[in-house]
Amino acid sequence: MRFNFLLKENKESGYTLIEGILQLSVLMMFSQIFAITVGWLHKMEENVANPTEIEWYLFLQDVETYLNNVEAIMIQSEELGIRFRKNGEEFDIELYENLIRKQKNRLGHEQMLLNVKSILTTLEGNSLNFGVEFMNGIKKEHTFYVTFHSE
Structure with missing residues (x-):
């Protein structure tokens, strides 16, 4: 058992x-x-x-709208940036202290991009290369295609 x-x-x-x-x-x-x-x-x-990324893409979109149908464009040697003429008015997009600003007929002060350490612009034909270094060390670069006004 x-x-x-x-x-x-x-x-x-x-x-x-x-x-x-x-x-x-x-x-x-x-x-x-x-x-x-x-x-x-x-x-x-x-x-x-990342606010830097968002601000950069908003800046690119804003600048892109200005670079269509311009009459003339040039790189500024004294102020770092560009000057272009559109619809009979001059616009400057330039480095001012630690930001990129836009001026119309050298008046006003519209902030476009903040916390910028330096910029580098080059123009080759219809291609405008815009390089930016931010205060936090991030570097961004973009090439715009500029279209000119034809009469």
């Missing part, structure tokens, strides 16, 4: 090595997807939440 429990057939199934390997592979797959997603979200947050 004592040995009766030893003779009973064990109907419970155990945890097999194959089941463990499958569960471990599924866990590793999901952990890789999670790591890639977290990295992507961090990069997107940097680009979207």
